[in-house]
Amino acid sequence: MSVELVKHSASDSDVLWAARVSTAGEQSLAEVTKDPERSKGLINYLMRDRHGSPFEHNSMTFFVSAPLFVFREFHRHRVGWSYNEESGRYRQLEPVFYVPSEERKLVQQGRPGKYEFVAGSPEQHKVVTEAMEESYRQSYRAYQEMLDAGVAREVARATLPVGLYSSMYATCNARSLMHFLGLRTQHEQAKVPSFPQREIEMVGELMEARWAELMPLTHAAYNANGRVAP
Numbered sequence: 001m002s003v004e005l006v007k008h009s010a011s012d013s014d015v016l017w018a019a020r021v022s023t024a025g026e027q028s029l030a031e032v033t034k035d036p037e038r039s040k041g042l043i044n045y046l047m048r049d050r051h052g053s054p055f056e057h058n059s060m061t062f063f064v065s066a067p068l069f070v071f072r073e074f075h076r077h078r079v080g081w082s083y084n085e086e087s088g089r090y091r092q093l094e095p096v097f098y099v100p101s102e103e104r105k106l107v108q109q110g111r112p113g114k115y116e117f118v119a120g121s122p123e124q125h126k127v128v129t130e131a132m133e134e135s136y137r138q139s140y141r142a143y144q145e146m147l148d149a150g151v152a153r154e155v156a157r158a159t160l161p162v163g164l165y166s167s168m169y170a171t172c173n174a175r176s177l178m179h180f181l182g183l184r185t186q187h188e189q190a191k192v193p194s195f196p197q198r199e200i201e202m203v204g205e206l207m208e209a210r211w212a213e214l215m216p217l218t219h220a221a222y223n224a225n226g227r228v229a230p
Contacts, residue, residue, distance in 0.1 A: 001200065002065045003206035006055040008059035014218040015043055018054040021168065021175030022214035040217050052230035055175040055218065056080065061206055062170050067098040069162040069228065070200045073184075080176025088157035096165040097136040099129055104198060115195075126227035135161060176214060178222055181208055 016039050046054055064074075075083060100106070106120030120128070135176075139159050141183060146156035172180070184196045184204040196204070212219040222229075 001070070001202040001206065003203055003210070004063040005210040006061050006063050006169070008058075008060045008122050008214060010211070010214045011062050011104050012039065012043060013213050014058040014214070015046065015054045015174075015218055017059040019046055019051070026049065040221075042219045044221045045064070047218075047225045048228050050228075050230040052175050055140055055178070055230060056173045058173050060172055060177065060211065060214070061172075062172075063110070063167065064170055064203060065165055065167045066203055067163050067199065068166050070099075070197075070203060071166055072133070072162070073197065073200050074170070074203070075104055077183075080173055080179075082171040083168055088160075089154040092153060093143070093157060093164065093166075094139045095136070095162075097132070097140075098163040098165065099132050104208075117133065126183065132163060136163065159208075166183075174211065174218055175229060180204065180218065181222075181230050182227050187227055189223045191228055199205075 019042060045051075066074075071085065102125055104120075105117035106124050107118045108115055109118060110116055139161055142159045143156050145161070147153065181204050182190065182192065184192055184200050185208065186194055186196065186201065210221075
């Protein structure tokens with residue numbers, strides 16, 4: 001998985017500026033940020049008591065490269081998100097496919113809603129790698145044969161599996177990102193447990209790392225208050 005922050009307008013001062021208009025009217029940035037301890041306390045209060053709208057006055061655009069099955073989960077997040085994805089109708093798709101690394105846990109134990117994943121054996125990893133690579137080669141060969149025969153890209157792409165890599169721009173604000181992270185990452189400070197698929201969690205972790213650099217007070221308050229989106 002790869003995530004690049006391509007542009008942003010996001011800082012803790014955006015939260016403070018939006019929140020203080022309710023009690024102080026219009027203020028300059030210098031006035032809003034002149035007391036660091038007060039700023040930290042206000043952001044924590046907003047997070048704790050779930051006053052969410054001040055966390056919406058910012059923007060982050062990420063370029064994400066991941067398998068199609070990750071994007072299918074990603075697009076479940078619609079409020080506060082905008083997406084533009086690479087199109088298989090308008091360009092020939094490259095033969096880049098996902099094969100789990102040896103660190104990827106392969107075996108699911110337990111029933112739905114109460115299960116865990118454990119490491120696979122070397123034999124299981126061998127089966128996964130060989131089966132996926134064989135399937136990918138066959139499907140892309142069929143895709144290429146259809147293109148060579150003059151079949152439209154939008155028809156030929158139907159043979160390609162969800163392990164194919166795609167790319168997209170994803171734009172969000174801090175509030176929508178916090179909601180995403182609450183569902184798509186596991187964290188020891190989370191009040192509400194989540195059981196995300198590892199591949200989308202990897203994307204979430206990369207996005208969170210960039211967001212934490214931009215809005216450290218907001219990120220700290222999010223963790224301190226159980227990683228529940230306000």
